[in-house]
Amino acid sequence: MFEGSSTLSLVLAFLFVVLLESTRRLAWRRGGKNSLSFPPGPSSLPILGNVLEMNSTAPWITYEKWGKTYGDIIHCRLFRQHVVVINSEKIARDLLEKRSYNYSDRPAIVTNELFGWSSLNAALMSYGNTWRQHRRFYHQSLRSSAALSYRPLQMRKIHELLVDMLEAPEDFVRNIETLAASIIMSITYGYETEHHGDPLVSLVETVNDKTMKALTPEASAILTSWPFLLYLPSWFPGLNVKRLARGCPEMLNEMVEKPFQYTKSQMASNPAISCMVSDLLNEIKDAPNYDELEQIMKGTAATSFSAAAETTATTLIDFILAMVLYPKVQERAQAEIDSVVDKHRLPNFEDRNSLPYVEAVLRETHRWRPVVPLG
Secondary structure, rough: HHHHHHHHHHHHHHHHHHHHHHHHHHHHHHHHOOOOOOOOOOOOOOOOOOOOHHHOOHHHHHHHHHHHOOEEEEEEEEEOOOEEEEHHHHHHHHHOOOHHHHHHHOOOOOHHHOOOOOOOHHHHHHOOOOHHHHHHHHHHHHOOOHHHHHHHHHHHHHHHHHHHHHHHHHHHHHHHHHHHHHHHHHHHHHOOOOOOOOOHHHHHHHHHHHHOOOOOOOOOOOHHHOOOHHHHOOOOOOHHHHHOOOOOHHHHHHHHHHHHHHHHHHHOOOOOOOOOOHHHHHHHOOOOOHHHHHHHHHHHHHHHHHHHHHHHHHHHHHHHHHHHOOOOHHHHHHHHHHHHHHOOOOHHHHHHHHOOHHHHHHHHHHHHHOOOOOO
């Protein structure tokens, strides 16, 4: 009985999808000159669009390939979702930076809400007052001039990393991840992480692993195209995202609340504590809309921690990969450091202007293996 019902629901759902798509395509044809005109791109199949041509684990590779054929601005379709891809840095800057007023909005991504990020992550949030407040908090705490005050903390953590590398070079990935997490946790919450296996860091890693690959237009295309699929059971074909999302909103809430409450408790016993959260809390304490601002601040802090720990660690690991693959580059960079720094001290921020080749290696690492290739 159960198998028969499952098969029937599968067939009915598929027929419903076909009917919706056929109706949409008929309406589009009848639209004639009033229909939308998209940039050039690969021809698409009915219902599926270009999904079968897409590299699902690394869609940017597919976009780059299409760009060589169709130009710097291309269009494709993932089920019913239309995607316009900019394959040029110049065009991206002209549109998204110089005309940000027109392009600051974000598309609705169903998985954003499914995983619990809808009111927290400014990078995936629609343009509006809440987004602007998130942006103000970020700018206030993480702008270039404010970042100067974090340098002593960063140097202390880097020296701890060097000791870890000497003691356990085979654990270099874990050592780097510990560095990245400990720096951003200290900056954001004034929280000193445990050297290894910190429960809060482990929680963030788990949430990131579950969500980062699901919060993209490519991963959520089928649910964005047909939101009614959210009401089908998670065993339904193509709904592995629903299975992945189980328990994620609860873990995300724990990730948001635990470090935030830690900072508030520290402020009660030590009013002089200074970190991103404590400074913002002191600023808004007399605001008439305090509760609203506190919720926005929680999202700003949690997103900062989640994003910074992942991206910093990934870039440093990619740098080590580059040095292994290109030993002559490593030798030249080391020679430049040796020419600037004597044997009695380590490099510091003041040496940066005297290390142009090392700076070039950093920039090339970002270009070679960008942390967020889809922008």
